[in-house]
Amino acid sequence: DSGVTQTPKHLITATGQRVTLRCSPRSGDLSVYWYQQSLDQGLQFLIQYYNGEERAKGNILERFSAQQFPDLHSELNLSSLELGDSALYFCASSVSGMGEKLFFGSGTQLSVL
Amino acid sequence: AQSVTQLDSQVPVFEEAPVELRCNYSSSVSVYLFWYVQYPNQGLQLLLKYLSGSTLVKGINGFEAEFNKSQTSFHLRKPSVHISDTAEYFCAVSEGSQGNLIFGKGTKLSVKP
Numbered sequence A: 001d002s003g004v005t006q007t008p009k010h011l012i013t014a015t016g017q018r019v020t021l022r023c024s025p026r027s028g029d030l031s032v033y034w035y036q037q038s039l040d041q042g043l044q045f046l047i048q049y050y051n052g053e054e055r056a057k058g059n060i061l062e063r064f065s066a067q068q069f070p071d072l073h074s075e076l077n078l079s080s081l082e083l084g085d086s087a088l089y090f091c092a093s094s095v096s097g098m099g100e101k102l103f104f105g106s107g108t109q110l111s112v113l
Numbered sequence B: 001a002q003s004v005t006q007l008d009s010q011v012p013v014f015e016e017a018p019v020e021l022r023c024n025y026s027s028s029v030s031v032y033l034f035w036y037v038q039y040p041n042q043g044l045q046l047l048l049k050y051l052s053g054s055t056l057v058k059g060i061n062g063f064e065a066e067f068n069k070s071q072t073s074f075h076l077r078k079p080s081v082h083i084s085d086t087a088e089y090f091c092a093v094s095e096g097s098q099g100n101l102i103f104g105k106g107t108k109l110s111v112k113p
Helices: none
Strands: A005-007 A010-013 A019-024 A031-038 A042-050 A053-057 A064-068 A074-078 A087-094 A108-112 B003-005 B010-014 B019-021 B024-026 B031-038 B044-050 B056-058 B064-068 B073-078 B087-095 B107-112
Touching (some): A005 A087, A010 A019, A019 A087, A019 A108, A031 A074, A042 A074, B003 B087, B019 B107, B031 B064, B031 B073, B044 B073, B073 B087
Antiparallel strands (some): A019 A074, A031 A042, A064 A074, B003 B024, B019 B073, B031 B087, B056 B064, B064 B073, B087 B107
């Protein structure tokens, strides 16, 4: 158990809908990362937050947004969903967010039908 | 921009045989290098990391990797694999003090009896 909690584990929805994925980092970790894993693209970095502030942005679509709350949990919002958004979404956390080990959650499997 | 290339998408090997999983990276600055393992239906776990110092890094489960700056490589090795090593292995890089990791597309290691 990595200590990073992601909910829900599975999500099935329809095209055009909006969903929210939730992540609770390990106790004491200030930085949260979101990754998307798909068969064709592999593991793609989406976005990183540190203590509530956005620190780095990767290949995140404009239809996607995220935030980190004062209690350090994070949410990834995916809107106007398309079939191609079906993927496994991972959250990871680390202590300071600077070149160190990331602890990964078990992921949320999103299926867009 | 950073990138990571894992040269083999699949590596089949017999139990107790040695294995090498290849990883090359490109970056214009100093980097930190990581190998993560993903077992079926699980998140990623850190195998080992190179931050500085000795170029030969030892990790968990008997794995080791060697950082070669001139060849920009960070190949993962194990002298004798077990059935339980069957998993997908990801090489990753982060630049300097940045926390987000850029992952390769992964290598599926399949250990046969």
